[in-house]
Amino acid sequence: MSASADTVTVGGPGNRKAKARRLNRFDSPWLNAKFIVGTIMVVSIALMGIVGQFFWPVELSYPASSPLNLPPPWAPGYEYIRLAAEAEQVATPVADAATIATPGPAVTPKAGTSLTGGNPFAKPTDAAPAATAVTTGEQDTSLTPTAASSTGTSLTGGNPFAKPTNAAPAATTPDATAAADSAAPAATAVRTPRANPYGFGIPSWEHPMGTESNGRDMLAVLLVGAPRSLWIGLIAASIGMLIGIILGFTAGYMGGWVDAVIRTLSDSIIVIPALAVLIVIAAYVRTVSIESMALLLALFAWPAPTRFIRAQVLSMRERGYVNMARISGASSFDIMFKEMMPNMLPYLAASFTGNVSGAILAASSLEALGLGPTRIPTLGMAIFYAIRAAAILRGMWWWWGPPILILIILFTGLFLMNIGLDEIANPRLRGRKAAA
Amino acid sequence: MGGITWGYVLRRVGMWLLTILIGTTLIFMIPRLAPGDPVAAMIGRMQAQAGFVENSAQIIEAWRARFGLDQPLYVQYFNYLFNSLRFDFGYSLASFPGRVNEMVLNALPWTIGLLSLATVLSFIIGNTIGALMAWDRTPGILRTLLPTTLTFTSIPFFMLGILLIYVFAFGLRWLPPSGAYGRGLTQGFNLAFMSSVAYHAILPAMAIVVTSMGLWAIGMRGMMITTAGEDYMILAQAKGLKPSRIFWLYGVRNSILPQVTALALTLGAIVGGSLLVEYIFAYPGVGYLLYQGIVTSDYTLIQGIVFMLIFVTATAVLVLDLIYPLIDPRITFERG
Numbered sequence: 001m002s003a004s005a006d007t008v009t010v011g012g013p014g015n016r017k018a019k020a021r022r023l024n025r026f027d028s029p030w031l032n033a034k035f036i037v038g039t040i041m042v043v044s045i046a047l048m049g050i051v052g053q054f055f056w057p058v059e060l061s062y063p064a065s066s067p068l069n070l071p072p073p074w075a076p077g078y079e080y081i082r083l084a085a086e087a088e089q090v091a092t093p094v095a096d097a098a099t100i101a102t103p104g105p106a107v108t109p110k111a112g113t114s115l116t117g118g119n120p121f122a123k124p125t126d127a128a129p130a131a132t133a134v135t136t137g138e139q140d141t142s143l144t145p146t147a148a149s150s151t152g153t154s155l156t157g158g159n160p161f162a163k164p165t166n167a168a169p170a171a172t173t174p175d176a177t178a179a180a181d182s183a184a185p186a187a188t189a190v191r192t193p194r195a196n197p198y199g200f201g202i203p204s205w206e207h208p209m210g211t212e213s214n215g216r217d218m219l220a221v222l223l224v225g226a227p228r229s230l231w232i233g234l235i236a237a238s239i240g241m242l243i244g245i246i247l248g249f250t251a252g253y254m255g256g257w258v259d260a261v262i263r264t265l266s267d268s269i270i271v272i273p274a275l276a277v278l279i280v281i282a283a284y285v286r287t288v289s290i291e292s293m294a295l296l297l298a299l300f301a302w303p304a305p306t307r308f309i310r311a312q313v314l315s316m317r318e319r320g321y322v323n324m325a326r327i328s329g330a331s332s333f334d335i336m337f338k339e340m341m342p343n344m345l346p347y348l349a350a351s352f353t354g355n356v357s358g359a360i361l362a363a364s365s366l367e368a369l370g371l372g373p374t375r376i377p378t379l380g381m382a383i384f385y386a387i388r389a390a391a392i393l394r395g396m397w398w399w400w401g402p403p404i405l406i407l408i409i410l411f412t413g414l415f416l417m418n419i420g421l422d423e424i425a426n427p428r429l430r431g432r433k434a435a436a
Numbered sequence: 437m438g439g440i441t442w443g444y445v446l447r448r449v450g451m452w453l454l455t456i457l458i459g460t461t462l463i464f465m466i467p468r469l470a471p472g473d474p475v476a477a478m479i480g481r482m483q484a485q486a487g488f489v490e491n492s493a494q495i496i497e498a499w500r501a502r503f504g505l506d507q508p509l510y511v512q513y514f515n516y517l518f519n520s521l522r523f524d525f526g527y528s529l530a531s532f533p534g535r536v537n538e539m540v541l542n543a544l545p546w547t548i549g550l551l552s553l554a555t556v557l558s559f560i561i562g563n564t565i566g567a568l569m570a571w572d573r574t575p576g577i578l579r580t581l582l583p584t585t586l587t588f589t590s591i592p593f594f595m596l597g598i599l600l601i602y603v604f605a606f607g608l609r610w611l612p613p614s615g616a617y618g619r620g621l622t623q624g625f626n627l628a629f630m631s632s633v634a635y636h637a638i639l640p641a642m643a644i645v646v647t648s649m650g651l652w653a654i655g656m657r658g659m660m661i662t663t664a665g666e667d668y669m670i671l672a673q674a675k676g677l678k679p680s681r682i683f684w685l686y687g688v689r690n691s692i693l694p695q696v697t698a699l700a701l702t703l704g705a706i707v708g709g710s711l712l713v714e715y716i717f718a719y720p721g722v723g724y725l726l727y728q729g730i731v732t733s734d735y736t737l738i739q740g741i742v743f744m745l746i747f748v749t750a751t752a753v754l755v756l757d758l759i760y761p762l763i764d765p766r767i768t769f770e771r772g
Contacts, residue, residue, distance in 0.1 A: 265454075268451050268458055269455070269458060271455045271703070271704050272455060272458065272704055272746050273746065273749050274705070274708060275705075275707075275712075276707070276708055276711065276746065277462050277463070279726065280463055280739065285469075357590065358705075361592050361709075365592065365594070365708070365712050368594060369712070369715065369730060370731075371730065383595075387598075387715075392598055392601050392602050392613070393605070395606060397602065404595045404598060404599070407592070408590075408591050411591060412590045412591075415589060415590035419654065426658075428662065
């Protein structure tokens with residue numbers, strides 16, 4: 001955020017020192033601060049996904065692989081019940097809980113521990129790690145039956161409000177906490193949650209970015225989702241750009257009725273609110289994969305580059321070197337793609353970054369409406385789940401905050417690249433015109 | 437100094453029709469490309485949600501007759517086109533006796549009000565910022581402060597909306613997090629209701645204004661730099677005109693014209709982005725209605741809303757294009 005503000009001032013008018021330095025030592029327009037910073041931001045997001053999967057198990061991004069952050073913080077009396085259940089869990093040996101656990105839908109005290117396992121502060125106790133051991137792969141053999149039963153119940157009977165009726169009778173009485181306080185290990189286990197009574201799924205050592213209501217680890221969701229967003233944008237923008245280059249060059253170079261048709265078509269389509277039509281399509285054809293989503297977005301990614309490239313080609317068509325090539329007998333194809341296109345590369349790159357950004361925006365918008373691929377974790381779907389669960393007004397910032405932050409970094413990076421490339425292509429934008 | 441010629445108007449109206457035609461065709465084609473009978477699929481989805489739909493066979497028959505699904509495709513298409521152009525979108529699937537056009541028309545004023553206010557505000561503020569950024573006589577403090585206003589430029593509307601809700605509605609509790617007016621107020625032109633509407637519109641409007649003004653500022657800065665090098669600017673300075681006069685009537689006046697074209701081109705994107713703002717803020721406009729349509733699989737509602745959005749956007753762009761000669765007398769419209 002501050003980086004973008006800084007870089008806008010750098011290279012802006014009045015920064016004579018920077019300009020002087022550029023003239024002296026770094027006289028390349030490609031050493032544009034905005035462009036470099038933007039590139040670093042975008043590449044770091046891509047690297048985060050590629051490198052991150054070696055440091056953090058990405059399987060945790062699937063539902064029910066991590067503790068839930070339910071119930072809502074204001075659930076009346078829940079904190080009290082939870083404390084009681086924890087006290088009871090610590091008081092009874094793990095082996096006992098395993099023997100008590102009976103097959104079938106009946107929620108046993110063990111279910112209580114698996115549910116309170118959603119609280120990261122319960123981790124130091126004996127039984128709680130068993131709930132996550134299945135997913136992290138550090139499963140202890142002695143705890144296998146416990147882990148199996150606890151995850152089983154957490155998947156099916158994961159309703160925390162079922163606990164008051166089914167948990168051990170002692171847990172529901174006020175005496176439970178008092179009784180637990182007498183035991184030394186229980187006292188420490190109980191006191192920690194009291195410091196933060198609403199600590200469901202908040203970031204902890206086990207889950208650095210917290211967890212969400214479907215039992216996804218947010219760090220894993222970010223690691224999986226961030227590169228996917230970039231990937232969608234790249235595919236959609238590449239297709240759009242390709243169509244744009246073909247149509248734009250054809251229209252600008254050919255002129256005549258071809259130009260009229262292409263221009264009218266792109267001018268008409270650019271007016272359509274693309275997101276609205278994409279919503280209709282996505283609502284009917286529920287997208288299941290990242291690639292089909294990208295193809296969908298490419299449907300509306302071509303009119304803007306077409307318009308832009310056509311305008312550029314029109315301005316270049318009568319330049320000297322183009323006329324020279326024409327007189328020399330170069331074919332239209334050669335003139336278009338060997339003479340004109342290399343001169344337009346910075347413009348094309350600027351347009352491309354803008355397109356990537358637009359495609360990512362459309363993708364995350366569709367996902368935020370719940371129309372994205374539901375089986376694959378994406379940043380937009382994380383935002384959708386957060387909004388649906390009213391996470392904003394529950395203060396669960398770790399749920400919607402990091403996905404938005406990453407998308408903002410991505411958008412800002414692409415945006416900086418865009419204006420940086422614009423300045424590279426168009427020297428007038430770099431600073432004040434000297435002769436004014 | 438040509439003004440509007442009939443050829444230009446006809447061409448623009450033709451493009452307006454083409455835009456609506458393409459949009460309508462897309463909306464028509466998509467359900468038919470999806471596998472299965474659309475009506476049966478709709479009823480199936482209704483059953484999946486309601487468990488049992490009373491008289492589903494009769495509903496299917498009625499819908500088939502309504503859609504004319506036994507007729508050839510081109511007849512269906514022209515019927516659909518004709519019905520759409522009369523704003524007849526049929527009945528809502530989720531709230532059955534309700535007609536789609538009534539629902540949309542109830543929601544549309546909220547959207548148009550919020551959107552036009554926010555767009556005009558961001559256009560004015562953004563262009564002023566951009567012009568000041570490229571202006572010689574801008575004070576030094578402003579020159580360093582102005583670029584910071586562009587920080588939010590690249591953020592999507594709805595993401596800033598979430599942040600705004602968290603800060604101003606959840607954290608500081610200054611502004612309401614959702615809705616368009618306070619509960620228990622009757623709609624009407626009384627002071628309590630109007631002030632409540634204004635109070636509730638601050639956050640959504642802010643989300644749109646803050647994020648979209650940066651784009652205007654950047655475009656304006658580029659145009660201003662170009663304009664500042666023109667001969668008439670030097671002449672104006674040589675004549676000793678007041679700087680404010682040079683700034684507004686010579687600089688901004690001549691730089692703003694491409695910005696109006698840019699407004700026409702980005703209006704579609706702004707409309708799309710504001711749909712999500714309404715969804716985030718539960719603002720009772722078409723965006724929120726659209727979300728409800730998605731949630732309840734109300735396909736007639738979704739189609740009706742999207743048609744109306746395309747129609748309104750295309751019309752707004754048409755109006756912008758037609759008033760363009762009023763602000764740019766250089767354009768004669770003789771050239772195609």
